[in-house]
Amino acid sequence: MSNWRRRLSPTGNTGDAIFRAAMFAVASFMVLIVVAMILALASHSTLSIRQFGFGFLTDREWNPIKDQFGALAFIYGTIVSSLIALIISVPLSLGIAIFLVEQAPYYLARPITFLVELLAAIPSVVYGLWGIFVLAPFLRVYVEPPLARWFGWLPLFQGSITGIGLLTGGIILAIMVTPIISAVVRDVLSAVPNTQREAALALGATKWETTQVVLVNAAPGIAGAVILGLGRAIGETMAVTMVIGNRPEISLSLFQPSYTLASVIANEFTEATADIYLSSLVELGLILFFVTFVVNAIARLLVWRVTRRTTSVGMAV
Amino acid sequence: MSFSKTTTRAIFILIFTALVSTAFIGCGGNTGSGGEIRLQGAGATFPNPLYQKWLSEYGKLHANVKIDYQSIGSGGGIQQIQARTVDFGASDAPMSNDDLKSAPGEILHIPTVLGAVVLTYNLSGITQPLRFAPDVIADIYLGKIKNWSDPRLKTDNSGVSLPSGDITVVYRSDGSGTSAVFTDYLSKVSQEWKDKVGAGKSPKWPIGIGAKGNEGVTGQVKNTPNTIGYVELAYAVQNKLPVALIKNKSGSFVEPSIDAVTAAAAGSLATTPDDLRVSITDAAGATAYPISSYTYILAYKAQPDQVKGKTLVDFLWWGIHDGEKFAKELQYAPLPEEIVKRAEAKINSMTAGGQPLR
Numbered sequence: 001m002s003n004w005r006r007r008l009s010p011t012g013n014t015g016d017a018i019f020r021a022a023m024f025a026v027a028s029f030m031v032l033i034v035v036a037m038i039l040a041l042a043s044h045s046t047l048s049i050r051q052f053g054f055g056f057l058t059d060r061e062w063n064p065i066k067d068q069f070g071a072l073a074f075i076y077g078t079i080v081s082s083l084i085a086l087i088i089s090v091p092l093s094l095g096i097a098i099f100l101v102e103q104a105p106y107y108l109a110r111p112i113t114f115l116v117e118l119l120a121a122i123p124s125v126v127y128g129l130w131g132i133f134v135l136a137p138f139l140r141v142y143v144e145p146p147l148a149r150w151f152g153w154l155p156l157f158q159g160s161i162t163g164i165g166l167l168t169g170g171i172i173l174a175i176m177v178t179p180i181i182s183a184v185v186r187d188v189l190s191a192v193p194n195t196q197r198e199a200a201l202a203l204g205a206t207k208w209e210t211t212q213v214v215l216v217n218a219a220p221g222i223a224g225a226v227i228l229g230l231g232r233a234i235g236e237t238m239a240v241t242m243v244i245g246n247r248p249e250i251s252l253s254l255f256q257p258s259y260t261l262a263s264v265i266a267n268e269f270t271e272a273t274a275d276i277y278l279s280s281l282v283e284l285g286l287i288l289f290f291v292t293f294v295v296n297a298i299a300r301l302l303v304w305r306v307t308r309r310t311t312s313v314g315m316a317v
Numbered sequence: 318m319s320f321s322k323t324t325t326r327a328i329f330i331l332i333f334t335a336l337v338s339t340a341f342i343g344c345g346g347n348t349g350s351g352g353e354i355r356l357q358g359a360g361a362t363f364p365n366p367l368y369q370k371w372l373s374e375y376g377k378l379h380a381n382v383k384i385d386y387q388s389i390g391s392g393g394g395i396q397q398i399q400a401r402t403v404d405f406g407a408s409d410a411p412m413s414n415d416d417l418k419s420a421p422g423e424i425l426h427i428p429t430v431l432g433a434v435v436l437t438y439n440l441s442g443i444t445q446p447l448r449f450a451p452d453v454i455a456d457i458y459l460g461k462i463k464n465w466s467d468p469r470l471k472t473d474n475s476g477v478s479l480p481s482g483d484i485t486v487v488y489r490s491d492g493s494g495t496s497a498v499f500t501d502y503l504s505k506v507s508q509e510w511k512d513k514v515g516a517g518k519s520p521k522w523p524i525g526i527g528a529k530g531n532e533g534v535t536g537q538v539k540n541t542p543n544t545i546g547y548v549e550l551a552y553a554v555q556n557k558l559p560v561a562l563i564k565n566k567s568g569s570f571v572e573p574s575i576d577a578v579t580a581a582a583a584g585s586l587a588t589t590p591d592d593l594r595v596s597i598t599d600a601a602g603a604t605a606y607p608i609s610s611y612t613y614i615l616a617y618k619a620q621p622d623q624v625k626g627k628t629l630v631d632f633l634w635w636g637i638h639d640g641e642k643f644a645k646e647l648q649y650a651p652l653p654e655e656i657v658k659r660a661e662a663k664i665n666s667m668t669a670g671g672q673p674l675r
Contacts, residue, residue, distance in 0.1 A: 064492075065517035132536045140541070162485050162541055164526045246490030246527030257526045263490075267529060270390035271492025271518045273416065 038289065045283035047276055056283060062248040064268070069280035071287055073248035077166065077258035078291060081240065082233040084170025084254070089178040090226055094215075096178070097185035102211050113186065120179035128242035131172045136163035136243055139171070144255060155252040162245075167254035169244035173236055177229035184228060188221030189214060223303035227296055234292050237262040261288040352381055354628045359387040360394020360407030363432055363494055363549060364612045367647050368407070371640045375632060382628055391494050392518070398424060398615045404629055406615035409494030410518070411594035423618040425663050426593050427633055428611040430641070431582055431650035433550040434499045435573045435608070436561040439538050440465065440480060448473045448562045448570045451599070451607070455507030457545060458486055459514075460524035465543060473564070480543065487537045487546035490527030492518040498610040499547050502598035547608075550578070551648030565607045566599055577606035578650035586655055593659060609650070619668055626669035633664050634675065 042049075048056065048069060059070025096116065100109050140163025147157045192214045200210040215222070237260075245257020246267065261284050272278045358368070365388035372384050389397075391408035398406030399420045411426055436449060453469050456462045462469060466481040489496045501516040514520050528537040531552040538546040538558075550573050553560050562570040571577050584602030589595045599607050614633060620626025637660050641651040652660065667674050 061521075063521040064519045065515040065521065129536075132533075132540060137540050160483055160485070162526060164537065164541070241490065241529055242533060246529070247522070247525070259527075267491040267527075268519050269492075271392040271494075273392045273395055 038286075041282055041286040041289060045279050045286055047279035048283045049279075051276060052280075056280070057287070060248070060250055062264075064272070064274075064277050067274065067276055069276070071261070071284055073250050074259050074261045074264055074284060075287065075291060076250050077169075077244065077248075078234055078260040078262070078288070079295070081166060081169045081173055081244065081258065081260060082230060082295075084167065085173035085177055085233040086226065086230060088171065088174035089181055089229060092174070093178050093181035093185055093225070093229070094222070096182040097189055098211060098215075100182075100186050101189040102207075102214065113183075116179045116182055116186075118179075120183055124176065124236060124239040125242075127172055127176055128239035131168065131239060131243040135172060136168055139163045139168055148255070156254050159251070159253045159255045161255055162257075164243055164245045164257060165253075165255050166244065166251075166258040169240050169258065169260070170254070172239050172243055173233045176236060176239060177233050180232060181225045181229040184225035185218075185222050188218045188225065191221070192217045220303065223299070227299045227303075230295060230299060231292060234295065235262055235288070236260075237266045241267060261285075261291065354382050354624060356382070356384040356404045356625060356629055356632070357387075357402075358384065358405040358407060358614070359389050359397045359403045360615070361391045361409045361494060361612055362388040363409050364407065364430060364649065366551075367430060367640075367644060367649050370643050370647065371632075371636055374640070374643065375635060378635075382632070384632060390492070392492065394615065398617075401617075401621075404616070404625060407613065408615060409610060409612045410497045411611075411613060412615065424615050425618050425667065426613045426615060427637070427660050427663055428593055428613055428652055428656060429636060430644045430652065431578045431597075431609055431611055432498075433573050433578045433581075433606055433609045433650070434495055434502075434547050435550050435553045435558075436545060436547050436563065437535070437538055437553055437558040438545045438561065439540075439542055441542060442480075443477060443559075445477060446560060446562050446572065447477065448564070450564045451502075451506035454563070455503045455510045457484055458488075458503060458523070458525070459507075459510060460486075473570075482543040485541055485544040486522075486525030487534050487541075487544050488522050488525050488527050489530070489534060489547075491529050493530075494518065494610070494612075495531070495547065495549055496520065498598060498608060501596050501610075502608045505596075505599040550575075554648050563607055565603075565605050566601050567603045567605075569603055571604065571606045573606050573608075575645055575648065575650045577604055578609040579653055581605035581607065581609040582611070582650070582656060583653040586653070589656070589659075593656070593663065616667065618666060620674065621669070623669040623672075623674075626667065627674050630664055630667050630674040634661070637661070637664075 052059070052069060056069065056071055057075070058072055059068075060072040061068045061070045062073060096112075100113055104112065140161055144161045144163065144167070148161060151157045196213055196217055197210050200213045205213065240260055241263035244259065244263065246259050246263060247257035248259045248264070249256065251258070265281055265284055265288075269281055272281055365386070368386045372386060375384065376382065386407070391410060394406035394408050395412055395416055397403040399416070401421065409432070412424065417424060436454065438447065440447075450469075450473055453462060453473065456469070463483060464481060465479045465484055470479060497516060497518045500510075500514065500520050503514070504511040504516045514523060526537065528534045528546070531548045534546040534548050535552070535556060535558060538544045548558070553573075560573055562572050565571050580602050581597050581600035584600040584605040585595060585597040593611075593613075595611070597609050597611065600609065614636075616629060616633070620629065637652065637657055641657075644651045665673065665675050
């Protein structure tokens with residue numbers, strides 16, 4: 001038997017060796033795709049990187065007619081809309097998952113689980129249409145006027161009310177990521193061994209305290225679910241572009257239109273002819289890649305710190 | 318789970334053959350058979366319904382000709398013709414001098430039909446069409462006229478009870494020829510617009526909210542009271558949207574219609590250059606609708622292939638003559654007689670290997 005075979009498969013089995021090699025090839029294919037994407041994005045955006053340099057990230061001006069390109073307004077829109085989405089969807093998803101796993105009777109849990117998973121499968125353009133025709137008018141008439149009346153002193157809720165804007169974009173994202181996050185959290189919670197619950201109950205813990213123990217155990221998995229949802233929110237294009245107002249502007253008010261990285265690429269790429277324009281759009285793609293990466297890293301770091309603390313607290317209790 | 322060795326091997330062989338055969342099928346895709354002539358075109362989305370109609374009608378007359386048109390957008394059409402990956406391109410706005418220079422050969426602009434951009438709005442309780450003067454449209458989109466009860470709107474619309482509500486401006490967020498024509502018009506009628514914003518497919522709009530596509534703008538306008546937006550004429554007619562009358566150069570308020578658009582092209586004959594690259598917004602003529610434009614097919618003057626070149630020339634000739642009769646039913650304005658003649662001359666100038674094709 002030749003040397004490479006032995007290295008691939010210590011047991012000396014040919015089938016194992018082939019299997020191992022095939023799986024290795026598949027895994028490295030994934031890495032290759034990521035590297036190839038970064039390289040392609042970087043090489044196609046050289047022109048704008050060279051021309052605008054670091055200023056591309058801090059310039060909020062985007063004017064294709066005058067060949068002025070800056071990404072700040074899009075970065076802002078992407079991050080803020082995703083944050084709104086998480087603020088709304090994380091508590092909601094946790095609630096749904098806890099209800100389904102810890103409290104709901106079997107005859108309720110099954111249909112609700114099915115519905116949640118169904119929501120996750122709806123194409124985003126359908127969410128977008130629903131956003132234009134149902135959500136935006138609803139927010140314009142029933143949600144935004146009271147917000148402006150009671151919280152109008154906050155810069156967040158000022159300006160004209162159209163039902164279209166950052167808030168609507170964030171809410172539609174929240175609705176889109178909730179099924180994903182809650183489905184994963186549900187799986188994570190049901191994976192927590194029942195012995196944990198039994199132990200807590202045996203020590204005289206209430207239902208609520210037991211749930212806390214389960215949550216602490218499931219924290220890393222919950223974090224993974226949130227990150228998954230965040231990834232979808234950052235990259236979402238169609239639904240957001242239909243309700244966010246598509247305006248590269250940075251305004252504190254959530255009622256004002258905004259724009260996201262993914263949306264502007266989708267909107268302007270087909271009709272961009274000038275080289276520097278195309279190059280700038282590709283650089284936005286590179287930034288989107290980078291933003292996703294950084295946000296993911298931060299989320300993971302946060303989770304790591306939080307879980308470490310809560311686990312030690314849990315142990316002390 | 319455990320597979321026997323033979324099963325594993327069988328699966329591997331299956332996957333392998335599948336891969337290899339797809340690779341071979343991929344190679345053999347582009348060769349036509351039985352003397353079939355294939356042409357490939359790509360570009361503007363606006364004339365796509367008409368071009369698809371042309372292709373199917375022309376295909377009925379010439380069974381051996383297979384022409385494909387992909388509506389990937391004007392920008393894509395220009396890029397593909399520059400790269401010679403298609404036999405003809407299509408664009409709403411004429412190519413810029415820079416674009417023409419960076420092409421590997423001389424590109425001709427063959428106008429095919431005309432389109433128009435109309436203003437649509439959502440105001441409750443108003444039945445008769447609103448009237449807009451050019452400077453009023455510019456100032457609404459500049460954010461200087463903020464309310465529907467503005468005196469300048471009232472002067473042109475006496476007898477209409479305009480509501481006292483803030484105007485919400487809607488624009489196209491995707492790069493589009495519709496935006497290019499609209500902003501080209503605004504740049505002609507307003508110096509301030511020209512200085513501050515300019516004309517282009519994706520301008521930096523001073524105010525308003527962006528919606529994607531004609532359908533997005535329409536959706537936004539229909540769903541939000543006190544909005545104003547602009548869409549293609551064909552789209553507005555098909556969806557029975559309220560459209561505004563616009564004051565043209567000679568001072569009359571013109572309703573957007575197919576005849577008024579053809580009139581705008583006829584009114585611009587004097588200023589139409591030999592290469593037919595022209596903007597016909599704000600055209601002269603009492604019946605001319607001022608926000609109109611041509612849409613073009615782009616083709617190389619010197620065709621690389623005799624057979625394909627001849628087919629393309631015949632198709633274009635058929636298009637600007639017989640094809641024009643399909644325009645009206647699809648809400649496009651046909652070319653005026655004079656422009657058809659000048660387009661004929663362009664088609665006649667096309668050659669292959671130095672020999673004229675017609």
